[in-house]
Amino acid sequence: MTAPLDLAGIGIGPFNLSIAALLDSPPHNRQPRLQARFFDRKPRFDWHPGMLLPGVRLQTSFLKDLVTGVAPQSPYSFLQFLVSQRRFYQFLAAELPAISRVEYGQYLSWAAEQLASLHFDSQLETLDFDGDHFRLHFSDDRQPVMARHLCLGTGKPPWVPDCCRPHLGSDCFHAIGIANRALDLRGKRVAIVGGGQSGAEVLQAILDEHWGRPAQVNWLSRRSNFAPLDETPFTNEYFTPQYIAAFFDLPGAVKQRVVEEQKLASDGISPATLKAIYRRLYEGQVRGDLFRVRLMPGRELQGMARQGDTYRLAYRNRLDATQQQCEAEVVILATGFSQQLPAYLAPLRECLELDDSGQLILDQHFQVQWKNMATNRIYAVNAGRFSHGIAEPQMSLMCWRSATIINHLAGEEIFDTGQGTGMVDWRG
Numbered sequence: 001m002t003a004p005l006d007l008a009g010i011g012i013g014p015f016n017l018s019i020a021a022l023l024d025s026p027p028h029n030r031q032p033r034l035q036a037r038f039f040d041r042k043p044r045f046d047w048h049p050g051m052l053l054p055g056v057r058l059q060t061s062f063l064k065d066l067v068t069g070v071a072p073q074s075p076y077s078f079l080q081f082l083v084s085q086r087r088f089y090q091f092l093a094a095e096l097p098a099i100s101r102v103e104y105g106q107y108l109s110w111a112a113e114q115l116a117s118l119h120f121d122s123q124l125e126t127l128d129f130d131g132d133h134f135r136l137h138f139s140d141d142r143q144p145v146m147a148r149h150l151c152l153g154t155g156k157p158p159w160v161p162d163c164c165r166p167h168l169g170s171d172c173f174h175a176i177g178i179a180n181r182a183l184d185l186r187g188k189r190v191a192i193v194g195g196g197q198s199g200a201e202v203l204q205a206i207l208d209e210h211w212g213r214p215a216q217v218n219w220l221s222r223r224s225n226f227a228p229l230d231e232t233p234f235t236n237e238y239f240t241p242q243y244i245a246a247f248f249d250l251p252g253a254v255k256q257r258v259v260e261e262q263k264l265a266s267d268g269i270s271p272a273t274l275k276a277i278y279r280r281l282y283e284g285q286v287r288g289d290l291f292r293v294r295l296m297p298g299r300e301l302q303g304m305a306r307q308g309d310t311y312r313l314a315y316r317n318r319l320d321a322t323q324q325q326c327e328a329e330v331v332i333l334a335t336g337f338s339q340q341l342p343a344y345l346a347p348l349r350e351c352l353e354l355d356d357s358g359q360l361i362l363d364q365h366f367q368v369q370w371k372n373m374a375t376n377r378i379y380a381v382n383a384g385r386f387s388h389g390i391a392e393p394q395m396s397l398m399c400w401r402s403a404t405i406i407n408h409l410a411g412e413e414i415f416d417t418g419q420g421t422g423m424v425d426w427r428g
Contacts, residue, residue: 002143002145002146003035003146004133004146004147004148005035005036005037005145005146005147005148006034006035006036006147006148006149006409007034007035007036007037007147007148007149007150007151007409008036008037008038008039008134008136008145008147008149008150008151009036009037009038009039009150009151009153010038010039010124010127010136010150010151010152010153010154010342010344011038011039011040011152011153011154011155012038012039012040012042012045012112012118012120012153013047013153013154013155014047014066014108014395014398015153015381015382015398015401015402016038016151016153016381017038017045017066017108017111017112017115017118018066018067018398018399018401018402019036019038019151019153019381019402019405019406020036020038020115020117020118021066021067021074021076021111021115021402022066022067022070022071022074022399022402022403022406022415023036023117023406024076024115024117025067025071025073025074025075025076026071026414026415027071027073027414027415030414030415032406032409032410032412032414033410034406034409034410036117037117037118037119037145038117038118038119038153039119039122039124039136039138039145040118040119040120040122041120041121041122041123041124042120042121043120043121044109044112044120045108045109045112045113045118045120046105046109047101047104047105047108047109048101048105048176049105049179049180050176050177050178050179050180050181051101051175051176051177051178051179051198051201052101052102052105052179053178053179053201053202053204053205053210054205054208054210055100055204056100056101056102056201057097057098057099057100057101057270057272058098058099058100058101058104059098059197059229059231059270060394060395060396061098062078062099062104063078064395064396064397064398064399065077065078065107065398065399066078066108066111066398066399066402067399068399069397069399069400070399070400070402070403070415070416070417071399071403071415075114076111076114078104078107081106081107081110081111084110085106085110097272098270098272122138123138123139123140124136124137124138124139124344125137125138125139125344126344126347127150127344127345127347127348128347128348129347129348129351129372129376132376133146133147133148133376134146134147134148134149134150134376148376148377149376149377149378149379149409150377150378150379151378151379151380151381151405152342152345152368152378152379152380152381152383153380153381153382154342154344155337155382156337156338156339156340156382157337157338157340158174158176158333158335158336158337158338159335159336159337159338160174160333160335161193161301161304161333161335163301163302163303163304164193164301164304164331164333167304167306167311167331171311171329171330171331172311172330172331172333173331173332173333174333174334174335175194175198175199175202175332175333175334175335176198178202178332183211183212183330184211184212185206185211185212185213185214185330186211186212186213186214187212187213187214187215188214188215188328188329188330189214189215189216189217189218189310189327189328189329189330190206190214190216190217190218190328190329190330190331190332191217191218191219191220191311191313191326191328191330191331191332192206192217192218192219192220192332192334193220193301193313193331193332193333193334193335194220194221194333194334194335194336195219195220195221195222195223195226195227195269195297195334196221196267196268196269196334196336197229197267197268197269197270197273198334198336199219199221199334200226200269200270200273200274200277201273202332202334203217203219203277204273204276204277204280207277207280207281207284207290207293208280213291214291215291215292216291216292216293216294217291217292217293217294218294218296218326218328219293219294219295219296220296220299220301220313220315220326221296221297221298221299222298222299222300222301222318223297223298224297224298224318224319225297225298226269226274226295226297227264227268227269228264228268228269228270228271228274229264229265229266229267229268229269229270229271230264230265230268231265231271233423234423234424235262235265237422237423237424238262238265238389238390238391239265239390239391239394239396239397240391240397240419240422241397241400241417241419242419242421242422242424242426243389243391243422243424243426244388244389244391244397246426246427247388247389247426248364248387248388248389252355252386255386255387255389256386258389259385259386259389259390262389262390263390265390266390266391266393266394281293294326296326298317298318298319299315299316299317299318299324300315300316300318301313301314301315302314302315302316302323304331309329310327310328310329311327311328311329311331312325312326312327313325313326313327313328313331339357339359340358341354341358341359341360348370351370351371351372352368352369352370352371353368353369353370355386359383359386360380360383361387362380362383362384362387362388365379365404365405365408366379366380366381366383366384366388366401366404366405366408367379367408368380368383377408377409379405379408379409381401381402381405400417403415403417404417
């Protein structure tokens with residue numbers, strides 16, 4: 001059996017990829033003596049391929065990449081990617097307000113291809129702890145992988161409303177994989193459920209007749225309107241280490257309230273997307289060539305039933321409290337992702353400290369609170385929305401969080417994660 005790893009990463013998305021990239025490119029003379037490997041069931045790296053619709057762009061600056069915020073000298077930066085692709089000057093000349101998700105996905109895959117610590121085609125079946133090490137058991141015949149510490153980065157599963165679950169299939173599905181579907185919406189009535197960025201991107205593609213010309217589209221959102229992402233300068237101060245430091249030790253009830261108040265700082269619709277949709281609707285009115293489109297904010301979905309080839313969606317209008325309904329042959333759920341523990345943690349569940357909602361509790365180093373944390377650490381990424389604030393699920397502080405985890409794991413400051421004084425005095 002091979003020697004135990006210092007760190008085993010479960011899941012290879014952008015967050016664990018950032019940790020792997022930083023471990024592979026530390027500052028000069030600060031090489032941590034850490035043996036780390038990262039595992040994922042996929043055959044190769046990909047990043048939400050099912051949502052790479054035409055024209056879709058990031059809501060985050062390209063400088064907030066895998067490494068730049070803490071290691072600008074790293075060979076895994078987005079700028080290094082541009083140089084390697086020989087399009088640095090064309091990128092500058094394009095003056096893009098935001099880069100496409102396609103290009104960012106290419107960047108992530110380019111970085112992943114260079115990292116020997118990444119192991120794909122590794123389906124984790126179960127995980128246990130023998131008192132000294134974690135043991136990772138995979139679906140093939142390989143020996144269990146032993147590791148002293150873990151980093152959980154397997155992402156979150158799609159959330160589907162209870163009333164929609166019995167109807168999931170070829171014509172009722174979550175939007176996460178829509179770009180990979182062979183959709184034909186010609187002549188059909190379509191309902192989009194969910195008023196965030198994903199719902200807007202799906203509507204935009206339908207307006208462009210990406211899957212053919214439908215008969216009608218209804219866009220339902222529980223939110224009171226189709227609200228824009230707040231990306232103004234002082235709101236962006238939420239996405240700084242200084243704000244996380246101010247937020248971290250607030251009482252739990254205060255954190256819940258603050259996160260809800262800040263929703264549109266991370267979960268609104270890009271203004272450019274809203275403008276594109278509105279202009280398309282207006283131009284369709286002018287030309288008289290647009291199929292019927294109904295935008296329906298303030299609708300709370302309450303039920304869904306099937307009658308032949310048609311779905312009937314029942315919902316409450318939150319503005320006037322009336323009960324309403326619509327019909328559709330295709331229902332697309334842009335309903336976000338669920339908060340639940342990964343199934344592979346079941347053998348450790350009795351040793352984990354969970355909050356009132358059954359979620360992991362993290363300390364300031366993104367370390368999971370559990371029985372043996374003094375000797376064997378479990379780190380988690382994209383699990384601290386209510387411990388570290390709204391920046392935690394986003395890529396804005398991805399490399400800073402990665403550096404924080406690496407420093408804590410190594411027991412020394414490999415990366416400089418200190419920050420100067422911010423523009424806002426949060427706590428006095």
